[in-house]
Amino acid sequence: MKVESRVILGAFIFLTCLCGVYWGAVAVHGHASERSGIAMLVFSFSAYFLLGSYLLLQWKRRHGVPRPEDRFDATQDDGAGVIDYFPSASIWPAGLGLGAIFFGMALVWGLWYAYIGGVLAIGSIIGWVTESDYTMDVLPGIDPDEVELGHDVASGATRPHYHTDVDHSLSEEVVHPHHH
Amino acid sequence: MHQLTRLPATDFGSPHGVTKQAQWARLLWHISYYFAVPIGLLVIGLIVWALVRYRERPGKERTPAQFQYHIPIEAAYTIIPLVVVAIIFGFMFNAENKQGAVSPTPAVKITVDGFQWGWRFVYPNGHVQVGTGNYNNINDNNGLPVLVMPANETVQLHVVSLDVVHTFYVPAFLYNRDLIPGVDNTFDVNVLKPGLYPGQCNNICGQYHAYMRFLVDVMPPAQYKAWYASQPSCSVTTAGVQGTQPGRCTNETPGLSHT
Amino acid sequence: MDVVPGPRPRGLVKYITSTDHKQIGLNYIVTALIAFVVAGAMAEVMRTQLIVPDNHFVTPNVYNQMFTMHGTIMLFVFVGPLGFAGFGNYLVPLMIGAPDMAFPRFNNLSYWLYLGGFSLLVLSFATNNGAAEFGWFGYAPLTEAIRSPGPGADMWLVGVGLTGFSGIFSAVNIITTIFTLRAPGMVMFRMPIYVWNVLVTMFLVLLAFPVLTSAFALLWIDRHLGGQFFDVTHGGQPILWQNMFWFFGHPEVYIIALPFFGVVTEVIATMSKKPVFGYKGMIGATLSIGALSMGVWAHHMYTTGAVLLPFFAAMSLLIAVPTGIKFFNWIGTMWRGTLVLNTAMLFSIGFLLQFLFGGITGVILAQPVLDFQLHNTYFVVAHFHYVIMGLVMGAFSGLYYWYPKMTGRKMNETLGMISFALMLIGFNLTFFPQHTLGLRGMPRRIEVYNAGMGWNFLNLLSSVGAYVTGIGVVVTVVNMWRSLRRGEIAGDNPWDGQTLEWACSSPPPDHNFEALPPIRSERPVWDANHPDLLTKVGH
Numbered sequence: 001m002k003v004e005s006r007v008i009l010g011a012f013i014f015l016t017c018l019c020g021v022y023w024g025a026v027a028v029h030g031h032a033s034e035r036s037g038i039a040m041l042v043f044s045f046s047a048y049f050l051l052g053s054y055l056l057l058q059w060k061r062r063h064g065v066p067r068p069e070d071r072f073d074a075t076q077d078d079g080a081g082v083i084d085y086f087p088s089a090s091i092w093p094a095g096l097g098l099g100a101i102f103f104g105m106a107l108v109w110g111l112w113y114a115y116i117g118g119v120l121a122i123g124s125i126i127g128w129v130t131e132s133d134y135t136m137d138v139l140p141g142i143d144p145d146e147v148e149l150g151h152d153v154a155s156g157a158t159r160p161h162y163h164t165d166v167d168h169s170l171s172e173e174v175v176h177p178h179h180h
Numbered sequence: 181m182h183q184l185t186r187l188p189a190t191d192f193g194s195p196h197g198v199t200k201q202a203q204w205a206r207l208l209w210h211i212s213y214y215f216a217v218p219i220g221l222l223v224i225g226l227i228v229w230a231l232v233r234y235r236e237r238p239g240k241e242r243t244p245a246q247f248q249y250h251i252p253i254e255a256a257y258t259i260i261p262l263v264v265v266a267i268i269f270g271f272m273f274n275a276e277n278k279q280g281a282v283s284p285t286p287a288v289k290i291t292v293d294g295f296q297w298g299w300r301f302v303y304p305n306g307h308v309q310v311g312t313g314n315y316n317n318i319n320d321n322n323g324l325p326v327l328v329m330p331a332n333e334t335v336q337l338h339v340v341s342l343d344v345v346h347t348f349y350v351p352a353f354l355y356n357r358d359l360i361p362g363v364d365n366t367f368d369v370n371v372l373k374p375g376l377y378p379g380q381c382n383n384i385c386g387q388y389h390a391y392m393r394f395l396v397d398v399m400p401p402a403q404y405k406a407w408y409a410s411q412p413s414c415s416v417t418t419a420g421v422q423g424t425q426p427g428r429c430t431n432e433t434p435g436l437s438h439t
Numbered sequence: 440m441d442v443v444p445g446p447r448p449r450g451l452v453k454y455i456t457s458t459d460h461k462q463i464g465l466n467y468i469v470t471a472l473i474a475f476v477v478a479g480a481m482a483e484v485m486r487t488q489l490i491v492p493d494n495h496f497v498t499p500n501v502y503n504q505m506f507t508m509h510g511t512i513m514l515f516v517f518v519g520p521l522g523f524a525g526f527g528n529y530l531v532p533l534m535i536g537a538p539d540m541a542f543p544r545f546n547n548l549s550y551w552l553y554l555g556g557f558s559l560l561v562l563s564f565a566t567n568n569g570a571a572e573f574g575w576f577g578y579a580p581l582t583e584a585i586r587s588p589g590p591g592a593d594m595w596l597v598g599v600g601l602t603g604f605s606g607i608f609s610a611v612n613i614i615t616t617i618f619t620l621r622a623p624g625m626v627m628f629r630m631p632i633y634v635w636n637v638l639v640t641m642f643l644v645l646l647a648f649p650v651l652t653s654a655f656a657l658l659w660i661d662r663h664l665g666g667q668f669f670d671v672t673h674g675g676q677p678i679l680w681q682n683m684f685w686f687f688g689h690p691e692v693y694i695i696a697l698p699f700f701g702v703v704t705e706v707i708a709t710m711s712k713k714p715v716f717g718y719k720g721m722i723g724a725t726l727s728i729g730a731l732s733m734g735v736w737a738h739h740m741y742t743t744g745a746v747l748l749p750f751f752a753a754m755s756l757l758i759a760v761p762t763g764i765k766f767f768n769w770i771g772t773m774w775r776g777t778l779v780l781n782t783a784m785l786f787s788i789g790f791l792l793q794f795l796f797g798g799i800t801g802v803i804l805a806q807p808v809l810d811f812q813l814h815n816t817y818f819v820v821a822h823f824h825y826v827i828m829g830l831v832m833g834a835f836s837g838l839y840y841w842y843p844k845m846t847g848r849k850m851n852e853t854l855g856m857i858s859f860a861l862m863l864i865g866f867n868l869t870f871f872p873q874h875t876l877g878l879r880g881m882p883r884r885i886e887v888y889n890a891g892m893g894w895n896f897l898n899l900l901s902s903v904g905a906y907v908t909g910i911g912v913v914v915t916v917v918n919m920w921r922s923l924r925r926g927e928i929a930g931d932n933p934w935d936g937q938t939l940e941w942a943c944s945s946p947p948p949d950h951n952f953e954a955l956p957p958i959r960s961e962r963p964v965w966d967a968n969h970p971d972l973l974t975k976v977g978h
Binding site: 193194195197202204205208209212216219220223224226227230231234235236242243244245246247248249250253254257258261262265268269272273275276279280317318319321343344345347349351352354355356357358360361362363364365367378380381382383384385386387388389390391393 | 573677681717743744745752753764768774791792812815875880882889891892
C-alpha cells in the first residue's frame with residue numbers, strides 16, 4: 001500500500017505543479033479558450049489526490065504492518081487462507097451490458113429503446129445483486145458438498161504452494177541487496 | 181503546372197520555402213537532422229550489433245550474462261537526451277518567436293475566408309476574389325480562386341472561417357494555419373520569389389474537402405500595384421470567369437456555401 | 440489446492456457468461472483481431488482509391504466514412520483494448536500470481552460494452568446516410584446536426600462512448616487487481632514491466648476517457664437538445680471540442696502504446712535469456728511518460744493559433760526522453776544475452792525499428808515551426824503509422840509469444856517468419872513514401888489529387904505496400920487458426936519464460952495456479968529453473 005499510494009500521490013504532485021505552471025503561463029500569454037485545459041488539469045490532479053490519499057489512509061491504518069504482497073521476504077505460507085470470493089459464470093453482466101447498449105441506442109433513435117434497456121438493466125442488477133448476497137452467505141467456511149448445483153456457486157481460491165526439488169532459499173541479501 | 185508546382189526536394193528531403201518566414205523551418209530541419217541522424221544510426225547500429233553478435237548459434241553455447249543495472253550508462257542516456265531536447269527547444273523557441281512575429285505596419289492586408297468548399301480573398305478596397313474548385317474534375321485548375329499578393333513585401337493574412345474548421349495551407353510557404361469559428365488568426369508572409377503556388381484546405385471539412393483548392397499568384401511589387409489599381413472597389417472576381425464583374429461590399433457568405 | 444469449483448458452462452453459454460479472466464481476455468483478443476481485419480480492409484479501400492490521381496473507385500462520402508471508421512475502430516476497438524484489455528485481462532492476474540481479476544462479473548460487463556460499441560460502429564454503415572464522415576477526431580462544428588445529419592454520427596458517439604465506459608471499467612478492475620491480489624512476495628517492484636505499463640495505462644484511461652465522454656455528451660446535447668456548446672453563432676466555442684478531445688487524445692496515444700512497450704520488454708528479456716536491463720529505470724520511464732502525457736495534448740493544435748506554443752513544445756520534446764531511455768534499456772537487455780531469433784523476437788525487433796523511426800519524426804513534429812509546415816500532411820500520417828504499426832508489430836510479437844500459453848500449442852514458425860517479412864516490407868513500402876508525400880504538400884483525407892503535384896508514383900508505391908501488408912496479416916491469421924489444431928504441443932514453459940504466467944499449465948486451469956514458486960525477484964520462474972543464473976548484483 002505504501003508504494004501504491006506514493007506512486008499516485010507523486011502523480012498528483014506532478015500534475016498539480018504542471019497545472020500551476022500552465023495556469024501561470026496562460027494568464028500571461030495564453031488564449032482565452034485555454035481555460036478549458038486548466039479546468040481539466042484541476043479535475044485530473046483532484047482525481048489522483050482522491051485515490052492517492054485513500055491508499056495512504058489504508059496504509060496508515062495498517063500501522064506499518066505490510067501485507068504479504070508488500071513484503072520482500074514473504075512466502076506463500078504467509079498468504080495462506082482464502083484470498084477472495086470469485087463468482088463463477090453469471091448471465092447478469094451480459095444482461096446489464098445489453099441494457100446499457102439499448103440505453104445507448106436510445107440516444108440515437110429515441111426513448112423507446114431506453115424502456116427496453118431500463119427493463120433489462122434493472123432486472124439484471126437485481127439478479128446480480130441477489131446472486132452476490134447468496135454467495136456471501138455461502139462462502140466463509142464453505143463446504144462444497146452442501147452447495148446446491150444449478151445455482152451460481154462462488155469459489156474461493158486459496159494460496160497455492162510450490163513443490164519442487166530445487167532449493168529456493170534465495171536470500172534477499174544475495175539477490176537484491178539494493179532492496180531494503 | 182507540373183514544373184511550377186513540383187517543389188525542389190533537397191535539404192534532407194524537405195523543400196525550401198519561398199517565404200522569409202520559412203528560413204526558420206529550414207534552420208530547425210538542420211538542427212533536427214544533426215541530432216536525429218547520428219542518434220538514429222547509433223540505435224540501429226546497436227540493435228544490429230546485438231542481433232549479429234549475441235544471436236543463439238547452435239554448437240556455440242554461451243552463458244547469457246545476467247547483469248541488470250549499470251548506473252553510469254543509465255544516467256548517461258537519461259542526461260544526454262535531456263540536453264539534446266533542451267538545445268532543440270532553445271533553437272525552436274527563438275525560431276518560433278521570429279516566425280510568429282506580426283508586423284504592426286504590413287504593406288498589404290488581405291482577409292482570407294474559407295467556406296465549404298472554396299475561398300474568398302477580400303482586399304482593403306473591398307475587392308473580392310472568390311471561387312470553388314470544379315467538383316467534377318480535380319485536374320481543372322482554371323476555376324480555382326486566386327490569392328494575388330506582392331513579392332518582397334509584408335503581407336498580412338487574416339484567416340476566417342465562415343462555417344466549419346478549415347486550414348489555410350500553401351506547401352511552398354511551409355505553413356499551415358487553421359480557420360476556426362471563434363478564433364482570430366493573423367499571420368505575416370514575405371514571399372521572396374514571384375510565382376504561382378498551389379494551396380489547399382488541409383482540414384477535413386466535409387464532402388468536397390479534396391476540391392477546396394486555390395492558387396497564390398505572387399507578383400513583383402510593381403505588377404501587383406498595377407493589378408490592384410485596376411480592381412474597382414467592391415468588385416468581385418469569380419474564379420473561372422475572366423474579367424471583373426460588378427459587385428458590392430459584403431460580409432455575407434458567398435451564396436456558394438451552405439446547403 | 441483448495442478451490443471450490445463453480446459450474447463452468449460449455450459452448451456458447453461459456454463465452455457469454457464466463458467470469459474467468461482468461462476467457463474474457465480471449466474474447467477481447469479475438470474481437471480486437473476481427474476489428475483489425477475490418478478496419479484494415481477499410482485501409483485497403485482507401486489505398487485503392489488513391490492508387491491513381493483522379494480515381495473514382497469510391498465516392499467522396501464513402502472515402503470519408505472509410506478514414507473516419509478506420510481510425511475510430513483501429514484506435515478504440517483494436518489496438519487500445521487489445522493491449523490493456525485483451526492481453527491485460529489474460530496476463531495481469533497470471534503475472535502477479537492472482538487467481539482471477541478483482542471483479543470478475545464487472546469484467547464480463549466491460550467486454551459486453553466493448554462488443555456493443557464495436558457493433559454499433561460497424562452497423563452505422565447500414566444507416567441511410569452511412570457512417571460518420573468527419574474524421575476520427577470529429578472537429579466541431581462539422582459534427583453539428585445540420586452538417587452531419589443522420590444516425591451515423593450518433594452511432595459513432597454512442598459506439599465510441601460504450602468502448603470508453605468499457606475501458607473505464609477495465610481500468611477500475613485491473614488497478615484493483617494489481618493493488619490487492621498480488622501473491623505474497625510479489626511487491627510492486629517485482630512486478631513484470633508489462634504489469635507496470637498496464638497499471639500506468641489504466642490510470643491514463645481513468646483520466647482521459649471521462650473527458651472524452653463529457654465532450655461526447657456536450658456534442659450530443661448540441662445535436663439533439665439544441666445546445667450551443669460548439670456553435671459559435673450562439674456563443675459556443677468549437678475550439679473547446681479540440682481541447683477536450685485532445686486532452687483525451689494524447690494520453691490515448693500512450694494508452695495504446697504502453698501495454699505494447701510492456702509486451703516487447705517481456706519478449707526481449709525472455710528471448711535474450713536475461714533480466715530486463717535497468718528494470719527500475721524502465722518503471723521510472725513508464726511513470727514519466729504517464730505523467731508527461733497529461734500535459735502535451737495541444738501539440739495536436741499548434742496551427743489553431745489558440746494554444747501556448749512553448750509550453751506544449753517543451754512538454755512534447757521532454758516526453759521523448761523517457762521513450763529514449765526505454766530504447767536503450769531494450770538494447771541493454773539484449774546485450775551479451777543469448778538471442779533466440781524466433782518469430783516473437785523478430786516482431787519485437789520489428790517494433791524497435793518501426794517505433795524508432797516514428798519517434799524521431801515525432802521529435803520533428805513536436806516543434807511548432809516544423810509542425811506548421813507538416814500539420815495534417817501525409818508526413819503526419821506516416822509518422823503516426825510508423826508508431827502504431829510498431830505497436831502492431833508488438834501486438835503480433837505478443838500473440839506469437841503467448842499463443843502457447845493460451846492454447847497449449849505453438850504457432851507455426853515458418854508461416855510466422857513469412858508473415859513478419861511481408862509485414863515489415865509492406866509497412867515500410869506503404870508508409871516510407873508518405874513522408875515524402877507530406878513534404879511535397881499532400882494533405883491527408885483527400886480522396887482525389889491533382890495529377891501535376893508530383894504525388895502519383897509515391898501513392899502507387901504506398902498502395903502496393905498496403906496490399907503486401909494485408910497479405911502478411913492474413914498469413915498470421917491463417918497461422919493462428921491452423922495452429923489451434925495442428926500446432927506443436929507447447930508444454931507449460933516453451934520459451935524458458937521468466938515471469939509467473941509460465942509457472943502454470945498451458946492453458947492455465949480455473950483460478951490459474953496449482954502452485955507458485957517463491958517470488959524473490961521480478962522473474963521467479965527463471966530463478967526456480969536456473970538457480971545458477973540468478974541476476975548479478977552490482978553495476
